[in-house]
Amino acid sequence: MRLIDRNSSAADQTLRIQAAHVSTGEASGAYPEVRAPGRDAGVHYNTGMQGKVCVITGANNGFGFVSAQRLAALGATVVMVCRSRERGEAARQKIAAATGQRPELYVGDFLLQADVRRVAAEIGAAHDKVDVLVNNAGYAFSERVVTAEGFERTFALNYLAYFTFTRDLLPQLRRSGAGRIINVASSSHRWRDIRLDNLQGEKEFPIRRFPPLSGMYGWSNVCRIMLTYEQAERYRADGLTANCLCPGFVPVVRAGATAFQNLMIRVVPLFMKNVRTPEQAAETVVYLASSPEAASLNGVYFQSGVRMRSSDQTYDAALRRQLWAVTEELIAKAEANASIAQPQPIA
């Protein structure tokens, strides 16, 4: 997508950009078809984001960081959620210096439901409303490890954290009047379908040396997309929207990655077409978060900036509802066993 002109004098204060390519759209399961803007129609970013509170997880690195910076530049109050105070603070300062804004920083390990809930409670106490929630923090792990709360960690970070963080911020999203939920997912959801009896890789856990190719990562992304479509349906009456995206293949050096993973992330792109930069990947996030056109999108999946249909399984409404119910049960069971600590009262 390329910026073509700034229409700052217009009443709606929008930036007009040309969409490099936008699909004609495919049927989105049970949802009414809403066409993404065509190539010549242009896309509008709302430059009047002042007063809008945008929460983004995993905001210190990669396209999460770029998205946070772009939203701050559009005037939004950006609430960054990071797992490391040091990395989060460094990113916060970079955004402040680049935009003149004062992003906020909250710290939590989203592998743990207790931290997810504590951070949601802290943000909820500080903000009466949240206009945009971008669930982005995620990782592709190579081995099956269970967290202290008893959840397989890919499932816990990539999916359960999205579920609970959104659930706990629902009052604030509702108060926005038109809250937008944006869930980052991955095209790896296409590789295999989920099974409810193997949601956490209990029976089968295919491992690859390059973790993004591992089955568990793909399955967690099926869950993320199904969650989005279910949120779209359940929260529609509250005036909320929920959409999801795969950023495309965006090579990023990650904190804690092994030397082999970092080597792969540098070498693999040399042999690939369609490698995307964090700036390109952030376009869809910023579009969904700010564009007036995107306000009408609900239950939609974008891949590499193009609206398209996700895998057939993700449109199975009965399975989606079962997944939701199973998720609620899992969380309730862990809470009852006190393996998830209750959030501490805010001092």
Ligand SMILES: NC(=O)c1ccc[n+]([C@@H]2O[C@H](COP(=O)([O-])OP(=O)(O)OC[C@H]3O[C@@H](n4cnc5c(N)ncnc54)[C@H](OP(=O)(O)O)[C@@H]3O)[C@@H](O)[C@H]2O)c1
């Ligand atoms: N890059 C791609 O090609 C690609 C493709 C498809 C989907 N995705 C999805 O895009 C999202 C962003 O990933 P990325 O590729 O941009 O990687 P990234 O730059 O490493 O971003 C991931 C972010 O999540 C944070 N995070 C990781 N573990 C966390 C935890 N336990 N608690 C809280 N935050 C945590 C990271 O913090 P630290 O910096 O402290 O680790 C980082 O800020 C992920 O959900 C991923 O599944 C990426």
